[in-house]
Amino acid sequence: xxxxxxxxxxxxxxxxxxMPAGKTVKAEAFWQEFDRVLPPGVWVSPLENQDYxxxxxxxxxxxxxxxxxxxxxxxxxxxxPAENAAGNCNGFxxxxxxxxxxxxxxxxxxxxxxxxxxxxxxxxxxGLGATMEKHCVAFVLTDEGxxxxxxxxxxxxxxxxxxxxxxxxxxxVH
Amino acid sequence: MKNIIALLAGLAIAGTAFAQVDPTRxxxxxxxxxxxxxxxxxxxxxxxxxPGETLVLEKFQVTGSLxxxxxxxxHDAPLTPAPASRKPSxxxxxxxxxxxxxxxx
Numbered sequence: 001x002x003x004x005x006x007x008x009x010x011x012x013x014x015x016x017x018x019m020p021a022g023k024t025v026k027a028e029a030f031w032q033e034f035d036r037v038l039p040p041g042v043w044v045s046p047l048e049n050q051d052y053x054x055x056x057x058x059x060x061x062x063x064x065x066x067x068x069x070x071x072x073x074x075x076x077x078x079x080x081p082a083e084n085a086a087g088n089c090n091g092f093x094x095x096x097x098x099x100x101x102x103x104x105x106x107x108x109x110x111x112x113x114x115x116x117x118x119x120x121x122x123x124x125x126x127g128l129g130a131t132m133e134k135h136c137v138a139f140v141l142t143d144e145g146x147x148x149x150x151x152x153x154x155x156x157x158x159x160x161x162x163x164x165x166x167x168x169x170x171x172x173v174h
Numbered sequence: 175m176k177n178i179i180a181l182l183a184g185l186a187i188a189g190t191a192f193a194q195v196d197p198t199r200x201x202x203x204x205x206x207x208x209x210x211x212x213x214x215x216x217x218x219x220x221x222x223x224x225p226g227e228t229l230v231l232e233k234f235q236v237t238g239s240l241x242x243x244x245x246x247x248x249h250d251a252p253l254t255p256a257p258a259s260r261k262p263s264x265x266x267x268x269x270x271x272x273x274x275x276x277x278x279x
Binding site: 027032038039040042043044045046047048 | 195197198199200201202203204205206
């Protein structure tokens with residue numbers, strides 16, 4: 001009989017399981033939200049679900065964002081390389097999407113109305129300065145309207161207050 | 175509550191009004207669906223190229239990761255942002271206990 005490994009150092013991701021479900025938006029309407037708030041000429045990926053879950057803003061503040069912060073700090077402690085590696089801004093934005101998806105699965109909800117966005121970081125936001133480079137943030141359609149989240153700090157703002165909203169290049173939903 | 179109702183009603187109306195957009199195909203804001211040839215790479219910074227000219231796919235450069243030590247790069251900020259619209263303080267958020275349900279590992 002094989003003995004279990006002496007030590008394991010797996011990476012894990014946890015997500016809150018108390019996501020309120022029931023407020024949904026059709027894919028067509030979700031696209032229209034992008035078309036309404038984003039500048040013209042932004043690529044939006046296909047939306048492969050018929051309906052998407054509109055996320056409770058109250059739940060985001062009380063449950064999800066603290067959990068996101070918890071996970072980000074746990075990853076931070078692992079000293080994951082950031083330069084040209086999976087632990088870059090895109091990787092962490094995907095972790096945010098994954099956590100929202102896990103929460104939605106646990107609540108038997110529709111696919112969460114969230115996306116990752118490639119943006120040119122020309123103005124500071126969420127703790128990251130104006131790098132003038134491409135950056136990746138999360139988009140979440142809440143019941144208070146669309147939000148942008150700097151996933152690595154948990155900072156968020158309403159889309160209309162996002163300082164780089166006119167520098168968005170690409171939106172990935174699926 | 176009014177905001178919630180207004181938002182959902184607005185989204186429902188918008189969905190009805192723009193039903194001609196096929197959301198399962200690529201879209202560009204301001205234009206709706208766009209034609210994409212099969213197997214063609216979508217390049218976000220695409221510019222017009224001459225026939226036969228090789229299209230170079232721009233690499234997404236990593237920008238400052240907030241998970242790195244602020245001492246390593248000059249443009250990175252520490253993990254204590256406080257945007258004006260953020261209601262819960264970072265300190266409060268970080269002291270929140272771990273999420274209740276471990277749903278993946």
